[in-house]
Amino acid sequence: MMRKSVLTGLAMVGLVGLLSGCATSDASSKASSSSSAQTTKTVSKRQKLINALPKGVKSTDADLIVVNKWHKHNELSFSKSTVSGITVRSSIVKPLTAFLNGATKAGYPATLVSGYRSVQYQKEVWAESIETYEGQGKTEKQALKLTKEYVAVPRGSEHQTGLAADIMNTTWFDAHNSQLLSSSDKAKGQQWLIKHAPDYGFVLRFTKTGTKSTGIDYESWHFRYVGKKSAAFMTKHNLTLEQYVSLLKSREAAKK
Numbered sequence: 001m002m003r004k005s006v007l008t009g010l011a012m013v014g015l016v017g018l019l020s021g022c023a024t025s026d027a028s029s030k031a032s033s034s035s036s037a038q039t040t041k042t043v044s045k046r047q048k049l050i051n052a053l054p055k056g057v058k059s060t061d062a063d064l065i066v067v068n069k070w071h072k073h074n075e076l077s078f079s080k081s082t083v084s085g086i087t088v089r090s091s092i093v094k095p096l097t098a099f100l101n102g103a104t105k106a107g108y109p110a111t112l113v114s115g116y117r118s119v120q121y122q123k124e125v126w127a128e129s130i131e132t133y134e135g136q137g138k139t140e141k142q143a144l145k146l147t148k149e150y151v152a153v154p155r156g157s158e159h160q161t162g163l164a165a166d167i168m169n170t171t172w173f174d175a176h177n178s179q180l181l182s183s184s185d186k187a188k189g190q191q192w193l194i195k196h197a198p199d200y201g202f203v204l205r206f207t208k209t210g211t212k213s214t215g216i217d218y219e220s221w222h223f224r225y226v227g228k229k230s231a232a233f234m235t236k237h238n239l240t241l242e243q244y245v246s247l248l249k250s251r252e253a254a255k256k
């Protein structure tokens with residue numbers, strides 16, 4: 001029993017290692033594919049996932065754009081609309097509204113806290129944070145380090161895609177001074193949002209197990225629209241968007 005669970009654990013670690021990271025992970029996994037039986041086993045696991053990927057989904061689909069600290073983007077161009085006074089990409093108005101209505105119907109009204117944020121806005125928040133820390137007597141280096149911990153790098157925040165939504169259970173949010181805290185997942189209403197997001201094409205983007213791959217700590221409130229097919233697959237296999245897109249790219253490369 002003991003031995004089996006240790007081995008399973010090792011295989012899991014290997015799988016996570018192969019899946020994590022972005023563009024470079026494919027090349028490194030291929031290069032080491034024959035180095036040991038362990039690696040061969042995990043490669044076949046990856047291949048199984050690739051074989052099971054939903055049909056008709058491509059890594060280049062607009063809904064699957066990856067923006068993070070390693071994949072920065074300049075301001076993107078898309079049509080915008082508002083939901084509950086918050087600006088989002090027009091294409092997600094329907095699913096987002098359905099998601100929020102679903103929460104209300106289930107008895108857990110939710111607050112849409114944030115949606116689209118421009119690159120310019122991120123730049124301002126970034127500069128403001130550095131200025132504040134320097135004003136508190138921190139050195140330039142310290143101010144930069146502290147800012148990096150709490151503020152998304154300009155051009156590296158997913159909010160610029162208009163496909164991200166910070167959503168909080170209203171009762172919990174109001175009781176905690178409108179703060180975005182990961183402990184909100186203790187609230188039943190937040191648990192409902194996390195569990196049912198895929199039904200509406202959303203995923204919880206920054207999971208506890210995905211921090212290495214996303215570069216962002218666990219956030220129980222940040223949802224990302226990826227479409228129903230992708231959301232179901234990512235949730236079933238506990239994949240971050242980075243890992244999922246890497247699998248899609250492998251499938252596309254094999255077809256060429």
Ligand SMILES: [Zn+2]
Pocket residue numbers: 114159164165166221222223
């Ligand atoms: Zn967010």
